[in-house]
Amino acid sequence: MTVRFAFDVAAGLAILFACVMVVHRHPVKSVLALVVSFFALAVTFVLLSAPLIAAIQVIVYAGAILVLFLFVLMLLNVPAEVRQTPGRPIHHTLSAGAIVAFAAALLAAFRSYGATAAPPAPAASDPADLAPLAKLLFSDHLLSFEALSILLLAALVGAFALARREGGP
Amino acid sequence: MTPNGIPLSDVLLASGALFSIGLAGALLRRNAISIFLALELMMNAANLAILGYASALHSLEGQIVVFFVIAIAAAEAAVGLAIFVALFRHTETIDVNKINLLKW
Numbered sequence: 665m666t667v668r669f670a671f672d673v674a675a676g677l678a679i680l681f682a683c684v685m686v687v688h689r690h691p692v693k694s695v696l697a698l699v700v701s702f703f704a705l706a707v708t709f710v711l712l713s714a715p716l717i718a719a720i721q722v723i724v725y726a727g728a729i730l731v732l733f734l735f736v737l738m739l740l741n742v743p744a745e746v747r748q749t750p751g752r753p754i755h756h757t758l759s760a761g762a763i764v765a766f767a768a769a770l771l772a773a774f775r776s777y778g779a780t781a782a783p784p785a786p787a788a789s790d791p792a793d794l795a796p797l798a799k800l801l802f803s804d805h806l807l808s809f810e811a812l813s814i815l816l817l818a819a820l821v822g823a824f825a826l827a828r829r830e831g832g833p
Numbered sequence: 834m835t836p837n838g839i840p841l842s843d844v845l846l847a848s849g850a851l852f853s854i855g856l857a858g859a860l861l862r863r864n865a866i867s868i869f870l871a872l873e874l875m876m877n878a879a880n881l882a883i884l885g886y887a888s889a890l891h892s893l894e895g896q897i898v899v900f901f902v903i904a905i906a907a908a909e910a911a912v913g914l915a916i917f918v919a920l921f922r923h924t925e926t927i928d929v930n931k932i933n934l935l936k937w
Contacts, residue, residue, distance in 0.1 A: 678851060679854065682855070705881060721903070733866065733869070797897070801897055819912050823915035827915040
């Protein structure tokens, strides 16, 4: 059960740093906490026998996307949030209650699911062997893959058009 | 139970906890970029649940879905941050309480 222990430690770290991310008022510290959380999540992905996704998580998510966030934060010089002086206790109570109720409902639903998922015929393949994954990606899901490349191109052009200074070159 | 001996309930509990934390962040923060970060966290919680089920059901399709989710998240982050930069240029703030042009 050491794998289970390692998974629980990594998931606990991810949850801990996600909490740090949410409670910090300064956005740069939030991003840095989220980087740690995503690294811990990558560990859980490895333990769930998805090493390719773990590598993509580290390279693309923690490496590229969060660095883009950090870049924009530095560019805009976003200040830390200040506590609202009047305070709205009813809003706070209601939103805290809604979040707790949502979390309880989600966890209750997941608990009842996790117990009953019966394992079908085991495929018994080596998770480090990427050939079956690549075969699946480039045969059954080839159309989605190509559509994704067009989506990324569209996002690139759209981001350029949005962030461009108006009236500029 | 996944092949590595991790019970599916552990994976789903972690995923649900991360999703709830992300939801709380999206509701509590007032800075648009912090809200966006919380959305990324919620997407990762969903990825964790998908990978847990893929591992327990011995399926590779789950990894393909997560691959697409990560690629779409990259596109979304690029467009969203470009919107924030354009917004900041117009209004000099990204506090969502102060951006109320379309609020009746």
